[in-house]
Amino acid sequence: MINSIIRFGLIFIVLMLLQVLLFNNIQFSGYINPYVYIMFILLLPVETPAWILLLSSFAAGSIIDFFSGSPGMHASASVLTAFVRPYVLRIISPRDGYEANPELSMINYGFRWFFTYTLLIVLVHHTALFYLEVFRFADFFRTMLRVLLSSLFSITFILLIEFYRKGK
């Protein structure tokens, strides 16, 4: 228990640093802004109580907000993602359930499962975030394009990090 708190605390810090120092600076022509920090929400163990999930997502989002000067936007999108996560997990649950391997990683569940999981979570998060950012439906398709392109890059980076973890 203590172990996993320290472990996820470290993951949290590393992801925050990565996002703030590296990925926040990748803003390619206003369409591509990868947000890799939501990998934290992805990786929390299955049996994490919902309130911890929600609160830690809120904290993560608020920290990112703090550094990118967008009060509330990331926090709101992250909290929504954390709220949706159990339902996503239920939809894509593997045949023999999650009990055997509580850690949600590519090693335990394979590339295909992890990819689907990442795709769904990232899409939820990015859709909420980008539509909240423009805050109107006037540029609906342009925003959707931004969501899709950014999601593509976020997913790529998350999978790369996951492959790196797997390789270690």
Add this chain to the structure above:
Amino acid sequence: MRNLLNFLARYNNLIIFLILEGLSIYFVATRNSYHNTRILFAVRSMTYGIEEKINNTRNYLSLRDINKNLAAENVALKNSLERLVRGENSPFFSVSDSVYKQQYIHTTAEVINNSVARQKNFFTINKGALQGIKKDMAVNSSDGVAGVIVGCSDNFSIAMSLLNLDFKLSVRIKSNGYFGSLSWDGRDYRKAVLSEIPQHVSVSVGDTIETTGFSAVFPEGILVGTISDFEKVGGDFFTIKISLVTDFKKMHFVDVIGNMKKDEQLQLQNLFQ
């Protein structure tokens, strides 16, 4: 009570979610001015219809007062019209002395084209020869000096902005009266350079700079700016940086000033030069 606790226990995730999400949206709405206005706008458009109805009713109820005001205004306007018409029709007109004392005539105009980014900046105003604008009239913003008219068409005029390398203006330090020449160095649109102030003069940051009226273009004593920085260059003169009072980036309404006695002054000066 137990039911309530059961309810809370059952939906605690949803409740936490709603609280946090509400908090986030609250931040989004209050800390970001853009979102703030969007929400305000949405609320406005909801209440707009009702407000309009209330306003209509209120107007109807106060029609009596409005009528009374209009009637009073009508009377006042008629009176002044009467006075004007009488004045024009009368075969004799009294010459008030001030006509011959008046040296400067003023008219307002709107800036319809402007630039600050070039080295030689000009701006266009929406009055021209038909409205009495002539070449070499002075142009002031509401704060201070802005430029000089360099050309007119029938309804428009071009003025050379102070932010022009060719612009020269005779100005003085208000506190001690020493005069020098003001020009723009082409760098910062908030700053100009005052030269020809001798080094024995005491100069301090914040001193007011105003026009002298020597050029017969600008009236005397119009604000130009304040000293923001000065240094001694060479042996004789200061180079003084002036921060201009006119903000050329937001200049909109200007005051065009004509000198009615300019020709007289220049003719006399030419006789002795």
